[in-house]
Amino acid sequence: MLLISVLGIGMxxxxxxxxxxHKKACTVAEIYLSNLAAADLFLMTCLPLWAAYAINRYDWPFSHHLCSLFPLSINKNAYCSIYFLVLISIDRYIALVHPLSHKGIRRRKFAKLACVLLWGFGLLLSVPTVVYRIVLYNSQFNKSLCILNYRDIKEQLLFNGMQNTFGFIIPICIISYCTFIIIHSLTNRLSERSNSQKTEQKPTTLVLVVLLAFVICWVPHHVVTILETLRQANVLRGCSIIANLEICRPIFMYLVFFNSVFNPILYVIVDKNFRKN
Incomplete structure (x- = not known):
């Protein structure tokens, strides 16, 4: 986690x-990508707290307030990252499929306003993490644990369901639809594309690569979260299921963290203009 944090912050x-x-004003796609980088940076700066918690063998060494605030960065990053990708997917969809009929939506002022609203939306969806995360002393292990402390199982299932629905199912459906249309548009013959569509092809390639990286890094984590919710609702049972979920959860969480390091590498590899700037 410390290695990922150092690399992620620098990149x-x-x-x-x-x-x-850089001298030129950012395009709409670049505004969304820069906000995605800001969300990744916000996560990376808070990650050392979790690393210190792990180094201390999960005995929370900090204040109660930090216990509530540092998981907020993870949840907020999860929500903001996927919804910035939703905005990026919609922008690419409009640029390639409806380049003339929706010009107003693709103005920089609209993009900046959308980013501000999305940061607020991500913070709102992350409120349960702050409310229910507490430091609880465990006398059996003689440790202070930073955990989510729901009042009952129904409350836990409600907020887990909300996280799965708004943090994964709805946005991934929008992204999947836009990506399908984008790829279909890109596979058309060059002669059938307008000049504006040809201009939009290069940033679209970068966006598609970033989307693919997000899917690889985040989907396993969300699948485990959904399976964990089903286990808590007693839909899934058995010791083997519980054991496998316990093994997969930290591995896929590290994969989520690595996505924040992977994105800057993709910008350099895929985008010629980014390298030039």
Missing amino acids: NVCVLMVFCL
């Missing part, structure tokens, strides 16, 4: 410097 700071300091 995402570089990405934000490229987007913010």
Whole structure:
């Protein structure tokens, strides 16, 4: 986690410097990608707290307030990242499929307003993490644990269901639809594309690669979360299921963290303009 944090902070700071300091004004796609980098940076700066918790053998060494706030960065990053990708997918869909009929939506002012609203939406969806996360002393292990403390199983299932629905199912459906249409549009013959569509092809390729990386890194985590919710509702039972979920959860969480390091690498590899800037 410390290695991922150091790499993630350095790389995402570089990405934000490229987007913010180059001479030309950012395009709509770049505005969304820079906000995605900011969400990744926000996560990376809070990750050392979790690493310290793990190093201390899961005996929480910090204040009660930090116990509530540091998981907020993870949840907020999860929500903001996937919804920034929703905005990016919609922008690419409009740029390739409806380049003339929806010009107003693709203005920079609209993109900036959408990003502000999305940050607020991500914070709102992350409120349960702050409310229910507490430091609880466990006398059996003689440790102070930073855990989610729901009042009952119904409350836990409600918020887990909300996280699965708004944090994965709804956005992934939108992204999947837009991506399918985008790929269909890109597979048409070059002669059938307008000049504006040809111009939009290069940033669209970068977006598709970033979307693919997100799917690879985040989908396993969300699948485990959904299976964990089903286990809590007694839909899934058995010691083997519980054991496998316990093994998969931390592995897929590290994969989620690595996505914040992977995105800046993709910008450099795929986008010629980014390398130039």
